[in-house]
Amino acid sequence: MTHRLRLCIGVFLLGLSGCDYYDSRLRIINESSSAICIESYKDTIPKDHKTNHPEFYLGHQILPGDTSAQTIPGKDAWIIEIQTNRNRRLNLFIYKIDTVRKYHDMALINKKRLFKQISLTQEQLEINNWTVKISDK
Numbered sequence: 001m002t003h004r005l006r007l008c009i010g011v012f013l014l015g016l017s018g019c020d021y022y023d024s025r026l027r028i029i030n031e032s033s034s035a036i037c038i039e040s041y042k043d044t045i046p047k048d049h050k051t052n053h054p055e056f057y058l059g060h061q062i063l064p065g066d067t068s069a070q071t072i073p074g075k076d077a078w079i080i081e082i083q084t085n086r087n088r089r090l091n092l093f094i095y096k097i098d099t100v101r102k103y104h105d106m107a108l109i110n111k112k113r114l115f116k117q118i119s120l121t122q123e124q125l126e127i128n129n130w131t132v133k134i135s136d137k
Contacts, residue, residue, distance in 0.1 A: 021075035025130040026090075028070060030062040032136045035097035037061050038070065043086050044119060046093050052106040061097045062134075078130070082122045089119040094134055 030036055037057040039046065062068045074080065082090050094116040095109060103109050118132065125132075 021077075022071050022073055023075065023077035023079075024069040024071040026070040026078050026125070027067055027131045028062055029067045029131060029133045030064055031133050033064055034136075035061045035063050036134060037095050037097060037100065038068075039093045039095070040081065041091050041093060042084070044091055044117065046106075046110045046115070054100050054104045054106060057095060057100050057106070058097065078125075079122060082125075087119060089121050090125065092118045092120070092132065094118070 028038055037060050039057070041047070060068075070078075072078065072081070078090065082088060085091060095106075095114070099109060099114050100106070103112075103114070109115065116134075118134075120132065
C-alpha cells in the first residue's frame with residue numbers, strides 16, 4: 001500500500017470518527033456537604049422505571065466541592081432536551097449518595113420524594129454559562 005493511499009484512508013477514518021457529537025456544556029458544581037448524583041427527566045416528576053439502577057448513580061457521584069460535566073450524545077443535545085420536555089425546562093433531580101446506598105431502590109427513593117428537584121429554562125442556563133450549583137439550602 002502506498003504512502004498516499006494510507007494517508008487517504010487515515011484521513012477518511014479520522015473524518016468518520018469526527019461525526020460523533022456529544023454535548024458536555026452542562027456543568028454541575030456540588031457546593032453541598034454530601035456526595036450527590038444527578039438525573040434529568042422529561043417531567044417534574046421522576047417516573048421512568050428504566051432508571052431504577054442504583055449502581056449507575058453510585059458510579060456517577062459528584063463529591064462535595066467537585067464539578068462534573070454532564071455529557072449526553074448529540075449535537076446541542078441539552079438544548080433539544082429542554083425543547084422536548086413537557087415544561088420546556090431542564091428538570092434535574094439531585095439524589096444524595098447516602099440515600100441511594102441506604103435504600104438501593106430508585107423507585108422507592110422517588111416515591112418517598114427523597115430528592116431535590118430543580119427546573120431551569122434555557123435562558124437561565126445560558127445566563128449562568130450552563131453551570132448549576134447545588135447547595136444544602
